[in-house]
Amino acid sequence: ARTLIKVENLQVHFPLYQGGIFSRQMGVLKAVDNVNFTIYQGETLGLVGESGCGKSTTGRAILQLQAPTGGQVYFEERELTQLSGENLRQMRRQMQMIFQDPYASLNPRMTVGDIVAEPLAIYDLAQGQGKMARVRELLDIVGLNPSFIHRYPHEFSGGQRQRIAIARALALNPAFIVCDEPIAALDVSIQAQIINLMQALQREFNLTYLFIAHDLSVVRHISDRVAVMYLGKIVELADHRTLYETPQHPYTQALLSAVPIPDPDLEAQRQRIILTGDVPSPLNPPPGCNFQTRCPYATERCGQAPEPEFREIAPGHFVACHLV
Numbered sequence: 391a392r393t394l395i396k397v398e399n400l401q402v403h404f405p406l407y408q409g410g411i412f413s414r415q416m417g418v419l420k421a422v423d424n425v426n427f428t429i430y431q432g433e434t435l436g437l438v439g440e441s442g443c444g445k446s447t448t449g450r451a452i453l454q455l456q457a458p459t460g461g462q463v464y465f466e467e468r469e470l471t472q473l474s475g476e477n478l479r480q481m482r483r484q485m486q487m488i489f490q491d492p493y494a495s496l497n498p499r500m501t502v503g504d505i506v507a508e509p510l511a512i513y514d515l516a517q518g519q520g521k522m523a524r525v526r527e528l529l530d531i532v533g534l535n536p537s538f539i540h541r542y543p544h545e546f547s548g549g550q551r552q553r554i555a556i557a558r559a560l561a562l563n564p565a566f567i568v569c570d571e572p573i574a575a576l577d578v579s580i581q582a583q584i585i586n587l588m589q590a591l592q593r594e595f596n597l598t599y600l601f602i603a604h605d606l607s608v609v610r611h612i613s614d615r616v617a618v619m620y621l622g623k624i625v626e627l628a629d630h631r632t633l634y635e636t637p638q639h640p641y642t643q644a645l646l647s648a649v650p651i652p653d654p655d656l657e658a659q660r661q662r663i664i665l666t667g668d669v670p671s672p673l674n675p676p677p678g679c680n681f682q683t684r685c686p687y688a689t690e691r692c693g694q695a696p697e698p699e700f701r702e703i704a705p706g707h708f709v710a711c712h713l714v
């Protein structure tokens with residue numbers, strides 16, 4: 391498969407200061423720390439982890455909405471972190487983001503037509519009748535009535551608002567979309583509809599997705615491959631089947647054991663891995679593996695530098711754990 395996005399040693403570190411006039415730096419928050427992965431053309435890479443683990447920041451850093459403090463991001467052959475001005479603006483046309491909260495991400499004072507047309511206006515791609523025809527087409531594509539163009543976001547349900555946000559994201563014919571927990575704020579009854587829509591759009595327009603979620607059940611049906619993130623690092627990455635059937639990292643195993651199994655017999659048989667311990671502060675993480683405070687298998691070595699390497703243990707299956 392052709393590589394569309396390549397992330398190399400991506401880093402987003404925030405210096406943290408203690409307040410006051412004589413403020414001094416207290417440390418560095420490693421929101422994203424040495425992250426490596428590729429995303430293939432036309433696939434969905436799921437990115438899963440608890441809130442605060444750095445997954446949204448990773449998505450934003452790929453799109454250069456958040457400036458990385460280290461590493462490289464490639465879109466096809468172009469390296470993005472060094473681009474600025476018009477070059478970056480033109481690259482951004484091909485990359486869009488869909489946000490978690492369709493109530494907050496749509497401007498309440500703009501009509502649906504103006505919201506969806508906004509990217510076309512920013513890039514000066516269509517005017518007047520042509521622009522509104524394109525907006526009607528986009529609304530139709532996402533399953534909304536094209537006559538909605540004169541209405542306002544508050545007139546719509548959460549699921550409809552997310553469809554409006556998707557229509558806007560599609561306006562510029564992007565190749566890549568970061569979907570940041572796009573169904574997390576929606577009613578359960580609506581979630582499957584939005585997932586189905588996103589899959590249909592992916593096939594129709596040959597889209598590539600980075601699909602961010604906080605648990606593994608959400609990305610189960612949409613991901614081709616899945617990356618699991620913990621405290622700023624990817625701890626495991628594998629194709630869908632390998633990750634769900636033979637997860638190797640203790641954190642992935644724990645996340646999976648929290649996902650309910652529909653079959654009550656299987657549910658009764660299996661062992662749950664209960665995570666104990668505290669999430670260490672990403673500000674001053676302990677030396678060694680950053681999962682050590684919660685890992686049921688931690689040994690002395692896990693508390694010492696160097697941290698476990700993110701290694702390819704089988705073709706396409708990467709794990710960062712000393713025991714694997």
Ligand code: SF4
Nearest residue numbers: 679682685692711712
């Ligand atoms: Fe657990 Fe050690 Fe593996 Fe980290 S390296 S996940 S602490 S066994």
Ligand code: MG
Nearest residue numbers: 442445446447
């Ligand atoms: Mg987030």
